[in-house]
Amino acid sequence: MLSPRSVAVIGASDDPTRIGGRPLSYMISRGFAGPVWPVNPKRDRVQGLAAFPDVDALPGVPDAAIVAVPGALAEAAVEALGRRGCPAAIVFTAGYAEVDEAGQAAQARLVSIARGHGMRLLGPNCLGLFNAPLGYFPIFTASFENGWPAEPLPGRGRVGIASQSGAYGTHLFGAARNRGIATPVVVTTGNEAEVTLGDVIGWMAEDDGIEVIAAYSEGVREGPRFLEALEAARRARKPVVMMKVGRSALGAHAARSHTASIAGDDAVTGAVLEEFGVHRARNTEEMLDVAYAATPRIYPARNTLGVVSISGGAGVMISDAAEEQAMPMPPMPEDAQERLRVLIPYCNPANPVDCTAQVFNDMTLVGAFARAMVEDGGYTSLIAFFTQVGASPSLAAKLRAQLNAVRADHPDRLWVLSVLAPPERVREYEADGYLVFEDPSRAVVALAAQGRFGAAFARPPRAAVPLPTVTLPAEAPDEAGAKRLLEEAGLPAVPEAATAGVEEAVEAARRIGFPVVMKLLSPDILHKSEVGGVLLGVADEAAVRAGHARLMANAAANAPSARVTGILVARQVSGAVEVALGIARDPVFGPVAMVGLGGVFIEVLRDVALRRCPVxxxxxxxxxxxxxxxxxxxxxRGRPRADVPALARALSALSAFAAAAGERLASVDVNPVLVLPEGEGAFAADAVIELG
Known part of the structure; x- marks a missing residue:
């Protein structure tokens, strides 16, 4: 599909501006080396090439075929190609799952036909792809009317674009071309009926012609294939920059109607991308900034930022951006600062290093300050802010010579010049090996991303987590049953007892020790406090008897249809920090573990962390x-440190339970988990398990 030796165009047009004509025109003009066979029953020749009335009349079996015919004709074309043994079809035709249920059925038939013949299928409803080094352009974009892709410049890399949206994928290509970023391969996947974004990313991870992967996603299909692709890119040390849209409810609806995607939970998708070191870009500008900064292929795992500037104000702005990105900016060593003060007594030599306008009089000071930052400061990423000095006819050549002398001795660092200069001067700096940004704040975002790439590349593969044997009950358990299941999996509960009658509750409280907590046991009541189903601080046997009657009365009054299986009596724990643990089943990525602090932190601030199970x-x-x-x-504030290792063990055990339980497990809510001071443990005080 991506590197064929021969191509057929079903629905080929003699008009090079029509959907069925553009691919032919592009491949003819760009020199595709193999045969291109137009299929058009109404013409003997199409754009100067011999045409064939149908697939059966082709002189050979094409490696790839473009399907550019409407409706039922597309289905017939895929069937005919499959019978001939064509291994790959690129289906431009729209009107499938992105439209309605009838379109979904038609798309399912298309996939069934393709898979029945062992054929890979891109689309339908896709714009196509191109592999420029081969002159291969099975695509109907108008982009190539607006100028040929810029040739790769030194250090500018080879960025592959994978996009579910055809128009936006080629928009990214055009924007990259305007930035001078080489994009030799672009693939748009459309409805992803068969070939998915994960398949394309995986191919790019293995292709020697691609160094950086830029992806646009409206929703992930085939989660396991997507995860395998991200891991393949990580192992190959290829950065993935992704724009994942559909964060908002409105955006998620638009994604469904556009490419029939499963948007999934956006927070879960973000956690998955973070797990594999993918940079999630907020917009096109950021995506291209990060991809551009990745083209030197320098990814410092322990990234630090040093700044040398002729503007104190710019230094402050860069520092603010670095803090937002959690990018360390450690100060220069004290002895190095003293040496810089000798050169310019009124400079600020910490970091950012302000070398002041004095450098206008003596440009060698730039070299001295830059060298000190690299050799004494040890920074792995550097920003040199020289604004319009970088383009000054009287100063630019001297500035370039000074910086080049330092850079030549330290080619393993990421160097950014923040200058305002005409395009020809920018290209000179880029040819020297610098990244050039007008806005230094954007440069900070891009440099911070390179450090996160490096940290991800340095991480070993995810460790295997032993899974327990889990047998789920036929029906959702009550709280006591849920805790028993979780305790068997390694998540301990507060000492407690499930009781069937009042005297049994009294005996349990006596055994556990006062004060105790009393709670209704019911598989039908998820939030017991809302029906008056929880009593705290039950201090003696008389209080247990009174509490038992009160709980049963509250259940009858506030949840009359609920099954009450008994009363849970549990030790009341004091001096603990309340934490919430949970499991949710994502439709794309499966069970996901959650941890957050209790109270307002989780309800209001949504202060939670998510990871795929198991961890x-x-x-x-x-x-x-x-x-x-x-x-x-x-x-x-003077509190005792909580037993974080015990909480981590509990979270890991919960995640292993979820991974082992299978698809019937819909969710788990363990809230609160009471985390005692160091060495005293963490215990589940409540638990709800929902089954699907």
Missing amino acids: DVTEAEAMIRSLRGFPLLDGA
Whole structure:
């Protein structure tokens, strides 16, 4: 499909501006080396090439075929190609699952035909693809009327574009071309009835002609294939920059109507992309900035930023951007700062290093300051802010010579010049090996992404997590049953007992020790506090008897149809931090583990961390430490430090339980988990398991 030796065009047009004519025109003019066979029953020749009335009349079996005919004719064409043994079809035809249920049925038939013949199918409802080095252009975009793709410049790399949207995919290509970024391969996947975005990313991860992958997604189909592709790119040290749209409810609806995608939960998708080191771009500009900054192929795993500037204001702006991106900007060593003060007594030598306008009088100072930052500061990424000095006829050549001397000795660093200069001067700097940005804040975002790529590339593959044996009950369990299942999987519960009558409840409370908590047991009541089903601080046997009567009365009054299986009596724990753990089943990526601090942190601030199940204890602890409210677990304001390792073990055990339980497990809510001081453990105080 992507590197064929021969191509057939079903529905070929003699008009090079029509959908069936553009691919022929492009391949003829761009020098595709193999035979191109137009299929058109009404013409003997199409755009100067011998034409054939149907697929059966072709002189050979094409490696790939373009299907550019409407409706039922497309289905017949795929069937005919399959009978001939054609291994790949690119279907431009629209009117399938993106439209209505009848279109979904027609799309299913198309896929069934293709798979029955062992044929890969791109689309339908796709714009096509191109592989420029081969002169191969099975695509009907108008982009090539607007100028030929820019030739690769030194250090500008080869960026592959994979896009579910055809028009937006070629928009990215055009925008990249305008930035001088080489994009030799673009693939648009349309409805993804058979070939998915994950398939394309996986191919690009393995192709030697692609160094950086830029992807546009409206929703992920075939989650396992997508995950395999991201892991293949990570192993190949190829950055993936993705624009995943559909964050909003309105955007998710538009994605469904556009390409029949499953948008999935946006927060889950974000967690998955983070897991594999994918940079999620907020817009086209950021996507191209990050891809452009990746083209030197320098990915520092421990990334630090050093800034040398002739503007104190620019230094402050860069520092703000670095803090937003969590990019470290450590200060220069004290002895290095003293040496810089000797050169310019009124400079600011910390970081950002402000070398002041004094460099206008002595450009060698630029070289001295830049060298100190690299050799004394040890920064892996550097921004040199020289605004219009970079284009000045009287100063630019001297500036370039000074910086080049330092850069030549340290080619393993990422160097950004923030200058305002005409295109020809920018190309000179890029040829020297610099990334050039007018806006230094955008440069910070792009440089921070390179460090995250490096950290992801340095990580070992995800550790295997042993899974327990899980047998789910026929029906959703009550709280006591849910806790028993989870305890068997390694998530301990607060000492408790499920009781059937009042005297049994009294005996349990006596055994556990006062004060106790009493709760209704019912598989039908998910939120017991809302029906008066929880009593705290039950202090003695008389209170247990009174509490038992009160709970049963509340159940009868507030949840009359609920099945009440008994009363749960549990130890009341004090001095703990409340944490919520949970499992949700994502339609694309399967079970996902969640951790968040209780109370307003999870309900209002949505301070949670998510990961695909299962996670090992190390990854679980990293999730916990990523929470904005983690200081409450770490001894903030004189509190004792909580038993974070015990909480991490509980989260890991819950995730393994979910991975082992299978698709019948819809969700788990363990809230709260009571995390005691260091060394004292973490215990589930409530649990709900929902089955599908």
